[in-house]
Amino acid sequence: DAKTTQPTSMDCAEGRAANLPCNHSTISGNEYVYWYRQIHSQGPQYIIHGLKNNETNEMASLIITEDRKSSTLILPHATLRDTAVYYCIVTYGQNFVFGPGTRLSVLP
Amino acid sequence: GAVVSQHPSRVICKSGTSVKIECRSLDFQATTMFWYRQFPKQSLMLMATSNEGSKATYEQGVEKDKFLINHASLTLSTLTVTSAHPEDSSFYICSAPSGGGFLREKLFFGSGTQLSVL
Numbered sequence: 001d002a003k004t005t006q007p008t009s010m011d012c013a014e015g016r017a018a019n020l021p022c023n024h025s026t027i028s029g030n031e032y033v034y035w036y037r038q039i040h041s042q043g044p045q046y047i048i049h050g051l052k053n054n055e056t057n058e059m060a061s062l063i064i065t066e067d068r069k070s071s072t073l074i075l076p077h078a079t080l081r082d083t084a085v086y087y088c089i090v091t092y093g094q095n096f097v098f099g100p101g102t103r104l105s106v107l108p
Numbered sequence: 109g110a111v112v113s114q115h116p117s118r119v120i121c122k123s124g125t126s127v128k129i130e131c132r133s134l135d136f137q138a139t140t141m142f143w144y145r146q147f148p149k150q151s152l153m154l155m156a157t158s159n160e161g162s163k164a165t166y167e168q169g170v171e172k173d174k175f176l177i178n179h180a181s182l183t184l185s186t187l188t189v190t191s192a193h194p195e196d197s198s199f200y201i202c203s204a205p206s207g208g209g210f211l212r213e214k215l216f217f218g219s220g221t222q223l224s225v226l
Contacts, residue, residue, distance in 0.1 A: 034214075043114070043201045043217030044152070087151070094140065094205050096215050098152040 003027065004088045009103040012082075018075040020102050022088030025069045031092045033064060035073045037084040038101070044087065047073065078106045110136050110206040114218025121192055122226055129187045129221045131202030137182035138204035142215070143175075146199040158185040192225045199223075 005023040012018040024033065034049040048055055048062045050071075055062045061074040075082055087101040111134040121127050131141055139160045144152040156177055157165040164177035174196075176188040185204075189196055201220040205213040 036215075036217075038152075041199070041220065041222065043112075043203070043220045044215075046214050046216065049214065094142075094213055094215070096142075096203075097154070098144075100151050 003031075003090045003097070004099050006086075006088050006099065006102045008100065009105070011105050011107055012075075012078045014080060014106055014108050015077055018073075018078040018082065018104060018106070020073040020075075020086050020088075020104065021070065022073070023070045024088070024090045027068050027090050028092065031090050033062065033068075033071050034089040034091065034096070035060070035062065036087045036089065036098075037082075037104075038087065039084045044098075047086075078104075080106050080108065082106050110134075110204070110214075110216045112202065112204050112216045112218045114202050114221060116221060117219060118222045118224075120224045120226065123193050124191055127189045127192055127223060129189075129200055129202070129223075131185045131187070131204070131218050133183045133204045133206070133216075136204075136206045138185075138206065139182060140205060141179060141185040142203045143177065143185075143187050144201045144203065146201060146220075152201060156187075158187075160185075189223065192223070194225045197223055197225045 035047040036044040038044045050062045064071045083106045085101040085103050113132045115130050141158040143155045145155050146152045155170045158177045158179040160179045166172045179185045203215045203217040
C-alpha cells in the first residue's frame with residue numbers, strides 16, 4: 001500500500017502557482033519523497049525528490065516540513081500542459097509504490 | 109534525464125495469441141527493470157521486477173507463466189503476455205532506475221504499451 005495521502009483532485013488557474021500537498025506521516029528516516037506526474041496515456045515523468053531539505057529544479061520546488069510528515073510540490077507558473085495526475089511517493093531504494101495521486105487540472 | 113524506450117506503443121491482438129513488449133534503457137545500463145500495469149482510471153500496479161541474468165520476481169497475484177519476463181542484457185527487458193485474453197487488456201509500463209547511487213535512485217519510465225485483446 002502507498003504510504004502517502006493526497007487530495008483526489010485540484011484546479012489551478014493558468015499562470016498561477018500550483019501547490020500540491022502530500023501527507024506521509026509514517027515516513028522513515030531513510031526514506032525519500034519523490035514526485036512524478038503522468039499525462040494521459042503516457043509513462044510517469046520524474047519531477048523532483050528530496051530527503052529533508054527543500055529542493056528546487058527547473059520544473060518545480062519541493063517543500064518538506066521539518067518533521068518530514070508532509071510535503072508540498074510547487075509548480076510556480078502552471079500552464080495547460082501541466083494538467084496531469086501527480087504522484088507523491090515515499091520510498092527507500094527502488095521500491096516505488098504508486099497511490100491514486102492528485103489529478104491537477106490547469107484552467108485557462 | 110535518462111531515457112527508457114518502450115515498444116510497441118499500442119498493440120491489438122486476438123484472444124489466445126502472445127504479445128511481446130520491449131523495454132530498453134538507451135543511455136545507461138540497468139541490472140533491474142520494473143514492469144507495471146495500469147487499468148483505466150487506476151494507478152500503476154507493480155507486476156514484477158526484472159533482473160539481468162536471473163529470474164524475475166513477481167508480485168503476489170501475478171502469474172509468472174502468463175507474464176514471461178526476460179532480461180537478456182543490461183539494456184533490454186521484455187515482457188511477453190502469453191495466451192492473451194480480453195481481461196489482460198491494459199496499459200503496460202516499464203521503468204528502470206538510474207543515477208546517483210542506490211539511495212538517490214530515480215525511476216525513469218517508458219512511454220507505455222496499450223494492449224487491447226479482442
